[in-house]
Amino acid sequence: MALDFGPEFFDKFGVTFGKGDIIFCEYEPGNSFYFLMEGKVKITKILSDREKILDILEPGEIFGEMAIIDEGPRSATIVAVDDVKALEFNKANFEILMKSKPELAVKLLKIFANRIYDQKRRLKILTLPSPETKIADVFVMLAENKNTDLTEAKEDTFEITPEQVANWCGMDISKCKAILANFVKQNRIAIIPPNKITVRNINYFVRLINSQKRSHD
Amino acid sequence: MSPRAKSFKANSIIYFEGDKGDLIYLLKEGKISLTYNDVTTGEELVDQISTGEFFGVKSGLIHHSREETAKVITNSVVFEFFPVEFEALIIKNPNIIIKMLRAFSTQLKKVHKQIQNIVGKNVSGESADNFFNIGDYYLKNKKYKQSITVYKRYLNYYPDGNFSLLAKKRLKIAQEALEAYGDEGGPAPILEKAENTSSSSSKNDFQDFEQPENEVFDIPPGSALGENEENIETDDMDNNGSTKESKLYYKAVSYISQGKYMDAFHTLKIVINNGNEQEKRIANAEIGKCLYHLKKYNETIKHLTNFLANNQNYNDKDEILYYLGSSYSQIGDTDKAEKIFNNLISNHNESDPIYRRAQKALKELG
Numbered sequence: 001m002a003l004d005f006g007p008e009f010f011d012k013f014g015v016t017f018g019k020g021d022i023i024f025c026e027y028e029p030g031n032s033f034y035f036l037m038e039g040k041v042k043i044t045k046i047l048s049d050r051e052k053i054l055d056i057l058e059p060g061e062i063f064g065e066m067a068i069i070d071e072g073p074r075s076a077t078i079v080a081v082d083d084v085k086a087l088e089f090n091k092a093n094f095e096i097l098m099k100s101k102p103e104l105a106v107k108l109l110k111i112f113a114n115r116i117y118d119q120k121r122r123l124k125i126l127t128l129p130s131p132e133t134k135i136a137d138v139f140v141m142l143a144e145n146k147n148t149d150l151t152e153a154k155e156d157t158f159e160i161t162p163e164q165v166a167n168w169c170g171m172d173i174s175k176c177k178a179i180l181a182n183f184v185k186q187n188r189i190a191i192i193p194p195n196k197i198t199v200r201n202i203n204y205f206v207r208l209i210n211s212q213k214r215s216h217d
Numbered sequence: 218m219s220p221r222a223k224s225f226k227a228n229s230i231i232y233f234e235g236d237k238g239d240l241i242y243l244l245k246e247g248k249i250s251l252t253y254n255d256v257t258t259g260e261e262l263v264d265q266i267s268t269g270e271f272f273g274v275k276s277g278l279i280h281h282s283r284e285e286t287a288k289v290i291t292n293s294v295v296f297e298f299f300p301v302e303f304e305a306l307i308i309k310n311p312n313i314i315i316k317m318l319r320a321f322s323t324q325l326k327k328v329h330k331q332i333q334n335i336v337g338k339n340v341s342g343e344s345a346d347n348f349f350n351i352g353d354y355y356l357k358n359k360k361y362k363q364s365i366t367v368y369k370r371y372l373n374y375y376p377d378g379n380f381s382l383l384a385k386k387r388l389k390i391a392q393e394a395l396e397a398y399g400d401e402g403g404p405a406p407i408l409e410k411a412e413n414t415s416s417s418s419s420k421n422d423f424q425d426f427e428q429p430e431n432e433v434f435d436i437p438p439g440s441a442l443g444e445n446e447e448n449i450e451t452d453d454m455d456n457n458g459s460t461k462e463s464k465l466y467y468k469a470v471s472y473i474s475q476g477k478y479m480d481a482f483h484t485l486k487i488v489i490n491n492g493n494e495q496e497k498r499i500a501n502a503e504i505g506k507c508l509y510h511l512k513k514y515n516e517t518i519k520h521l522t523n524f525l526a527n528n529q530n531y532n533d534k535d536e537i538l539y540y541l542g543s544s545y546s547q548i549g550d551t552d553k554a555e556k557i558f559n560n561l562i563s564n565h566n567e568s569d570p571i572y573r574r575a576q577k578a579l580k581e582l583g
Contacts, residue, residue, distance in 0.1 A: 020400070022366045027348035029374060029467055046354050069322045070329060071467050073344040077351070079363070091532075092495060098315055105314040106304055112321040113275045119328040120284070123256045126335045170336030 005037065005087065005101070013087040017080040024064060026077045032090045033064035035104065039084035044077045048161050048194065056081065062104070065111060068094055126170055133212045134169040135179055136205035139189075141168075143202045150206050157198040162191065220296040220306075231273075231287040231295070238276030238283050241303040244268050247293020253285035257331055265567050272568075274317065277303065323570050333474065345371070349380040356387055359405055361395035374464055383409075462492035466500055473503065473510075482507040498528055502537055509540050517544040535561060535571045543578060551582050558582070 015034075017023055024030050026045055036059050043054045043063070054076060057063060063078055068091060089097055098105040121144075125137045142158045143150060166176035180197075183189045188205075190198040199205065222245065225231060231242065234253065249266040264285075266272050276283045277300050298306070307313045352367035368388040372381060390406050397403060466488050472481035485507065488500035501524050508517040521541045524531075531537065542557035561575035 020362060022363050025348065025367055025370065026351055027344045028370060029344075029464060031463065046351060049354070051354070051358075069325055071463075071470060073348070095315060098318065099311045102308045102311040102314055105311060105318060106308060109314060109317055109321060110279050112318065112325055113279045113281070116275065116321060116325050116328060117279075117281050117284075119325065119332060120256055123328055123331055123335075126332060127257050170332075 005035075009087060010037070010085070013089060013093070015086050015088045017084040017086070019080055019082055021080045021084075023078040023080060023084070023086075024074050026075065027073045029071070030064065030074050031067045031071050032088050033062065033067045034078075035087040035089070036061050036063065037085040037087060039080060039082035041078050041084060042081050044079060045075075046077075048163050050194065052195075062108060062111065065108060066115075067091075122168060125168060128209065129212055131169070131171060131175065131179055133209045134171065135165060135176065135183070136208050138165050138168045139197070139199045139202065140205050140209065143199075148202060150202060153201045153203045155198060155200055156202050157192070157196055159195055160197055161195045162197075165197075220298045220302055223295055223297050225289040225293050225295065227289055227291050227293075229289045231289060232283050234283055234286045236283045238273055238279075238281055239300070240273065241271060241277035241298045241300060242273050242287070243271050243296040243298070245294040245296055247295075248290035249293055249295070250288050250290055251285040252288060267566050270566055270568065271303075274303075275321070320569060327570065330474075345375050345378050346380065348374075349378070349384060352384065352387060353408060356391050356406055357408060359394070359398075359401045359403065361391045362400050364391045365395065460492070460496070462488045462496045462500075466492070466496060466503075469500070469503060473507065476510075478507045478510040482511065498531065501528075502531065502533060505537065506540055509544055512547075514544040514547040517541070518548075535565070539571060539574060539578070542575070546578065546582055554582055555579065 014037075017039075023034065023041060036057055038059055040056055040058055041063065042056050044051050045054055046052070064074070066072075066075065098108070121141055125134050125141065128134045128137055138160070139156075139158060140150065142160065143156055146156070148154065148156055162177050162180055163173055165180065166173045169176065180189065180191065184191060188200055190200070192198060220243070225247070231249070232238075232240075244266045246268055249272070251264045251266065251272060252261060253264075254261055266287075272287060273283065275281070277298075280300070307317075348367065349371050352364045352371060355361075355364035355367060365388060368384045368391065371378065371384045372388070375381060378384070387408070390408075394403055394406055465484050469481040469484035469488065472478070472484060482504060485500040485504045489497050489504070492500060501520075505517055505521040505524060508514075508520055518541060521537055521544070525534070525537060525541070528534075538557055538561055542554045542561070545551070545554035545557065558575040558579040562572055562579070565572040565575075567573075
């Protein structure tokens with residue numbers, strides 16, 4: 001996206017970071033968000049004692065935008081991959097920015113739209129009646145994201161750790177691991193360390209969820 | 218390309234739930250309703266679209282499947298936009314985008330709240346511990362510079378945090394290693410037990426590793442211990458530019474989300490006494506909400522009326538008005554409550570959550 005911010009923007013809102021600098025860190029409190037002008041940044045999260053790169057952002061991208069909505073702790077870490085120039089905004093100067101750069105506002109609108117659907121999907125998982133179906137639905141969600149045909153008895157492998165599964169279901173990790181172990185015993189899934197899980201038949205999980213939903217209703 | 222006017226007969230369907238969203242609509246004339254099921258309750262909900270209102274925006278913008286069914290109630294005419302046409306239109310009208318951003322963020326806030334209600338609150342203390350652990354992760358992996366950043370920021374945010382003593386010590390290890398070997402050089406530092414402390418660990422684990430190390434005596438006086446009050450006061454800007462007050466404000470908001478209104482109230486008082494104008498304003502708004510939840514309705518009314526008089530352009534004015542209306546309703550002043558809710562309704566369209574909340578509150582007035 002070609003967005004030219006004039007120098008007056010940089011004078012007012014500009015920040016620079018050196019290669020390797022942490023711009024903000026997972027769990028850190030924070031209330032600003034950033035528009036990346038020069039250089040790349042990576043989004044990372046530490047999962048099962050490994051730093052995982054979730055994404056790499058290029059100039060023109062936004063990060064930290066959740067701060068506009070919630071002043072909670074950051075959900076991931078942003079590290080400068082090169083020397084980085086960015087604009088830093090907060091709630092107070094947000095509206096000025098959106099009015100002068102409507103393209104950016106549209107971009108933000110799409111980010112929020114995506115996030116609403118993601119979070120609603122998560123809510124759907126969380127409202128399922130049993131811990132087994134919650135876990136099953138995490139895999140169904142992953143399959144949906146890959147546009148897999150859910151009606152077929154198909155084997156599929158997902159990049160996810162038991163910790164991440166537990167996180168999606170809002171479940172205690174040991175409880176989640178116990179249920180996953182049980183699925184392994186029934187040969188429904190196979191856990192491939194460090195970060196993959198194979199589901200033998202995704203359609204089985206779909207049916208499991210539907211049957212329990214019905215009995216719950 | 219320009220948007221096309223299309224007519225739909227009563228009882229026809231413009232799109233079904235589950236359809237891929239590839240168009241965005243604007244209701245020109247007629248009556249259209251959106252039907253969907255609430256994720257948590259399964260209850261069927263219906264929203265009416267007013268003329269002049271867009272629908273199918275969220276799904277259309279990102280080509281997501283529709284989450285509602287758009288049903289035509291009476292013969293209607295709609296304008297149909299391809300997403301690119303829609304984008305071109307709103308870029309010329311930033312006010313529309315800002316309005317939509319507000320609506321989207323309200324929705325997102327609502328979902329987050331629902332999720333939080335289910336998974337339990339992320340207590341800020343827990344985040345602080347996790348934040349510290351990230352410093353440890355970097356240190357163990359010899360990323361000294363990054364660990365230094367994290368420990369420094371940790372000490373800045375949480376000078377009296379569970380791990381402030383340890384963070385001081387770790388910071389020293391990291392700085393020495395960086396100097397001796399350069400970033401990512403040298404042997405991996407061996408850290409004491411603390412790195413095993415998971416987020417779920419309790420105070421007991423914390424005592425386990427803190428006592429035997431005699432660390433307390435290693436720390437230069439006044440560094441992370443109680444006597445550095447002035448230090449905090451003068452050095453109240455951290456690396457990220459957030460102040461001690463904004464951290465307190467955040468803490469108060471966290472109390473509110475846990476229903477600890479009294480704690481929130483006291484924390485907000487501190488922000489009001491010490492914060493800058495912006496911080497005072499938001500803290501004052503939250504204090505009004507606390508008063509309401511503490512069932513001090515008369516005080517709420519006094520406080521919020523005063524607040525609105527002094528902050529006429531406050532961002533979340535509608536929310537404040539809603540609380541004010543609810544307080545009047547609680548003390549039985551239905552005339553005033555009705556007036557406020559009606560005002561909110563007439564200033565918003567039906568898709569705004571505040572509209573629905575006000576409408577619901579109005580109904581409850583009887």
